[in-house]
Amino acid sequence: MTLKDAQIQVDAWIKQYGVRYFNELTNMALLCEEVGEVARIIAREFGEQSKKADENRGKLSDELADVLWVLICLANQTGIDLEQAFAENIKKKTLRDKSRHQENEKLHV
Numbered sequence: 001m002t003l004k005d006a007q008i009q010v011d012a013w014i015k016q017y018g019v020r021y022f023n024e025l026t027n028m029a030l031l032c033e034e035v036g037e038v039a040r041i042i043a044r045e046f047g048e049q050s051k052k053a054d055e056n057r058g059k060l061s062d063e064l065a066d067v068l069w070v071l072i073c074l075a076n077q078t079g080i081d082l083e084q085a086f087a088e089n090i091k092k093k094t095l096r097d098k099s100r101h102q103e104n105e106k107l108h109v
Helices: 003-018 024-045 060-077 082-097
Strands: none
Touching: 003 060, 003 082, 024 060, 060 082
């Protein structure tokens, strides 16, 4: 599935089941919430934070997909083609950082 396909699929789902997109501010708040859920899983599974006794184990793949969903919603409602934006972002990073990380001694430990 391409990013364009994902954007079309999310839009179709919203129109069929979701009535309409939440407004941009609500979706931004939801994006922060979903990123927080990813952070909680990472902190407990890969970091040093202990799980609470009554805490259900979240599934990282599901939470990352939730982040992607809300990100796609924001892109759709603001008219951003994520495939094009991502391609341009890779070009920008390549031009800016093509040797920066190779020259970082801290990464060669």
